Amino acid sequence: MGGRKKRVVIDDHSNKQKAMTSIWRPVSTNASSCEESLLTAATVESKDGDRVQEVGCSTSGTISNEYDMKVAAESIDENTESAASSSQLQGDVENKVLGDSSLSTEKHSISVQVGASLFRFIKGKGGFTQKKIEEETKVKIIFPSSKEDEFITIEGISIDSVTSASEKIQAIIDEAVRSRSLDYSHLVSLPLAIHPELVSKLINFQHTILGNDDSSIDENLDTDSNEAEDINDNKEVDQLSKKKADVAVELKVDDDRKSVKVNPTSIPLVSYAPKASKAPTSSDLGIEKSIFIKPKTFHLTVLMLKLWNKDRVKTATEVLQSISSEVMEALDNRPVSIRLKGLECMKGSLAKARVLYAPVEEIGSEGRLLRASQVIIDAYVKAGLVLESDAKQGLKLHATLMNARHRKRTKQKRNDVSFDARNIFKQYGSEDWGEYLIREAHLSKRFSFDENGYYHCCASIPFPENMQVE
Structure with a gap:
């Protein structure tokens, strides 16, 4: 104007x-x-x-x-x-x-401790979840640049918008923690890999099941063998087509309709020679090296935990250390040993097994190890570190040997596909794995290992190793 x-x-x-x-x-x-x-x-x-x-x-x-x-x-x-x-x-x-x-231009912001393992749930696929929260609440969600930083920052033009965004993020975290999408990060374990003779038995077990050529067994082998079979099939078809090139076919042409009629009665049937059958390999049975428990991490599991930030790990460490005397009392201040014998299938049938383990028997059958384990579980439940679904499950001490969930994911197979354990049971169904002393309880971090190959130890408490003389 x-x-x-x-x-x-x-x-x-x-x-x-x-x-x-x-x-x-x-x-x-x-x-x-x-x-x-x-x-x-x-x-x-x-x-x-x-x-x-x-x-x-x-x-x-x-x-x-x-x-x-x-x-x-x-x-x-x-x-x-x-x-x-x-x-x-x-x-x-x-x-x-x-x-x-x-x-x-006035802004409000808060910092929320989340944990690096949960960032992906807040971002969502392609950043969709993050963008949705930002658009609905008119805020900006800022993720840390350092992997060590566990805090996110929420910035908005009002306190209400920032609070609303933080509530939505907390709901996402709660849902992720309850789901299987977030794997267990820690466990309370009773190490058995400290016994060299048991580790040797487990290595021999793997070599026997996988065969002498276990080093060549890999998840990519299935793809290569299938491609080879396809190539052989194509060669056989080409050879047969050359031999039968003089097959007579009667053709009749109708000029009005401009069509071709074929009389199939004059075409001879072609028969294919049956392929020679071969014995199934370990890979054919769904058995590969990745589903075996690493011998150097062999253990009994007392409790699985999801500790997604440093504060929860610190709390879990303090809990275990604080109950050392109670665990000793549950063991009557005496050493406790176990016997591993035979095999059992936890999920599925032998033909479609998912978890294979060795049953645990306490020497003396006094139940002291179960009582000590229950003291540990109760302490973590009281501290609020155990999922509600896990707290309701009863304790069953077992030594896992094979788990289909550990299978490496490929394009041809899901990572949790079952395996055929029938032949394994024929060989090891009554195997005596030996007797072993339980020396300590660990708060172990999964996917992280020490110089001996066992899980990284966040905290530990000792078990009695010698009889106390009054």
Whole structure:
């Protein structure tokens, strides 16, 4: 919108001199922003038209239309006062704009401890979940650049928006923790890999089941063998097609319908020689090295835990250390040993097994090891570190030998596909694995290992190794 021009004629009654005065007037506008200004021009001219000058003045668009145009032909001093009044008005408007700007840019933010393992659930696939939360609550979610930092920052224009976003994030965390998508990060274990003779037996067990060529067994072998079979099939078809190239086929052409009729009775049947059957390999049975428990991590499992941030790990460490004396009392301050004998299938049938383990029998059958294990479980439940579903399950000490969930994922197979354990049971169904002393309980971190190959130890408490003499 441009400025308006108003020609003003001033009578000089004295006719002695020609006076020129700059005129300022506010103009009413409908501009939506107070930052927008208009330029109003006034033209001052003497009566005889000898001298004309236009004067422009900037004014705010928020000035009310109640102002009327005032034209005055006064002295130069009066004109100066008018200009000063204009400048003061402009200053008042500018101060108001600046004040409003400072209020609109006010931000609120909070930091929330989440844990690096949960970031992917908050982001979602392709960042979809994060974007949805940001759009719904008008906030910005900032993830840390360092892998060691477990906090995310939520920034918003109001406390309500930030609070709403944090509640949505907490709901996502709760759901992720309850689901199988977030794997267990820690476990309370009773190490058995500290016994070298048992580790040797487990290595021999794997070599026997996998065969002498176990090093060549790999998840990619299935793909290679299938491709080889496809190539052989194609070669046989080509050879047969060459031998039967002179097959007679009767064709009749109907000119009206422009079609070809084939009489299939004149085409001889082709028979294929049956392929020689071969004994199934370990891979054919769903057995591969990845589903065996690593001998150097062999253990009894007391409790599985999901500790997704450093604070929970610290709490879990303190809990185990605080109950050392109670565990000793449950063991009657005496050493406890176990016997491993035979095999059992935990999930599925022998033909479609998922977990294969060696049953645990406490030497003396006093139940001291079970009581000590229950003391540990109860302490973690009380500390709020155990999932509700896990807390309801009864304790069954077992030594897992094979687990289908550990299978490496491939394009051809899911990672939890079952395996055929019937031949394994024929060989090891009554195997005596030996008797072993339980020396300690560990808070072990999964997927992280020490120099001996066992799980990284976050905390441990000793078990009695010698009989106390009164």
